[in-house]
Amino acid sequence: MPDLRQLARTLFDAAVAAADPALALRRAFADHPPPQATGRTILIAVGKAAPAMLAEAMALCPGADTAIAVTHHENPAEVPGAQVLRAGHPVPDEAGAAAARAVIEALKACGPGDRVIALISGGGSALLPAPAPGLTLADKAAVNRALLAAGLDIVQMNLVRQQLSQLKGGGMLRLAAPATVTAYILSDVIGDDLRAIASGPTVGPIGTRAEARALLRDAGLWDDLPLKVRAHLSDDTPAAPVPEAVNHLIGSNRQSLEAMARAAAQAGLATRIVSDRLTGDVADAARVVLAELAPVAEPTALLFGGETTVNLTGTGMGGRNQELALRVALDAPGIGNDWVFLSGGTDGRDGPTEAAGGLVDGATAERIAAAGQDAKALLADNDSHAALDAAGDLLITGATGTNVADVQALLIRP
Incomplete structure (x- = not known):
């Protein structure tokens, strides 16, 4: 022995080999191919496995009109023919905010007949910070540091993060409408709750602003958060509905x-x-x-x-x-x-x-x-x-x- x-x-x-993102995506495409498009194809990969997933998707969907990967600074991989953007993790940084703006612009340009293929892996929540209107990256970074230091689990952290973002908690779907969205998801969340993986950009939110407030108060964090964050979370105006998407779990x-x-x-x-x-x-x-x-x-x-x-x-x-x-x-x-x-x-x-x-x-x-x-x-x-x-x-x-x-x-x- x-x-x-x-x-x-x-x-x-x-364990790492079993979660190989390219092989997992190849198997998923064979079993659950994305729908055909009458318009453009937009590939958006977000997370620590984003470059590998995007490279495989480009091979499986040749001729994509837009291809963007957002991953962490420590991942040096490049994807020929695609835009690879790097960002901070676990604390969001300005590079991540710039990457989020690029993704938002690509999604906003979608129209009827277009298809978005979203490739989601762990780390996407911090890597793609898109502060809600009225908030800044510094506000989100302060919240993120507080959540990490408090020892909250990933679902609890993402319940809060979703309420402060344009992309999380189904935000990607709102921006991409009326295009169809198909997501292939590599889970880093125990129990594989799709709402929690990368803060659920292609699914509905985990909870409401009221629930986020209650969680932060129970954790003793509320009073130390930036004033603008508390004001945002105190506004209970109903969020816009989240459009439908097809989500496939490909690794866990x-x-x-x-x-x-x-x-x-x-x-x-x-x-x-x-x-x-x-x-x-x-x-x-x-x-x-x-x-x-x-x-x-x-x-x-x-x-x-x-x-x-x-x-x-x-x-x-x-x-x-x-x-x-x-x-x-x-x-x-x-x-x-x-x-x-x-x-x-x-x-x-x-x-x-x-x-x-x-x-x-x-x-x-x-x-x-x-x-x-x-x-x-x-x-x-x-x-x-x-x-x-x-x-x-x-x-x-x-x-x-x-x-x-x-x-x-x-x-x-x-």
Whole structure:
């Protein structure tokens, strides 16, 4: 059997490969081809997988009249014959606002007989900031930072984001009318709620402004938001209806977990997907993982998928996957077996760092101490990146060009 750390990385790579956006889109076009157009064809790709999805769509729909991809700054991919725009993630920036204006202009130019093929993947919410009238990019960025720091889950964050945007929560459909819209969606949201993926540009909104206000008040964020944001959310004028669209889900976290399970079984491990709902606070998620860390009689792979949250109280740097891996390493019981634990974002990036996550084992805490670092103090400062870096336990993959949330593998050998 290969080294457990190498095997954990092999399983992670299998998860990423299962979410390959080009292959997923090719399969979806074969099963659910977009309608024919009597007018123009407009291809709009938004998200961390946007370039790969757009390149495949252009091959499947030759002669498109407009082709735009909006992805994150760390994705260097180009698409011949298309406009590739890059933007900030997870905090929106002016480049994203400019990209949003380009998308809005392309959609506004649509007429009867035209077709829009929307290619949606994770990250699209931050990448395409189009502030509602009366709001600025700075207003939206302030809200986004507050939502991230509060540890809200993706559905809660997107409930608020949709109410502040021209494109989210079905806004793309309103702008494109009367053209037909067909969307192919790669999910980074646990449970695959299409309203939450990239804040649902091709589906109806998650909720109302009143519900967004209630959420922000319950989270203790309302009073600290910009005055213009509070005024906008306090206006309960009914929104314009959202036109119909056809939406196809083409990839998900669960599909990637199943690919990991197949790879683990092929390597000779007893395999079980423990949970595809590893969500909520990262400390609680660590306890779920630790509850599975027990002696085994045969090599075993225990798999998890989801997207946790971190309630920021310190000033350090890291991300939810790095913090989860560090917590497991520091609190792991002695079980008399070899073990490793990997937690990684399938997009290749965890928080504002170059790492996808962490890959730890029973000696991680010792390596951190040997490097002269205090692991518990670093954890208390939300500085999981520094702790794992000291141990040589950062998971570095580079941008993967896809995103189906996070995956975890706990490998145990007698």
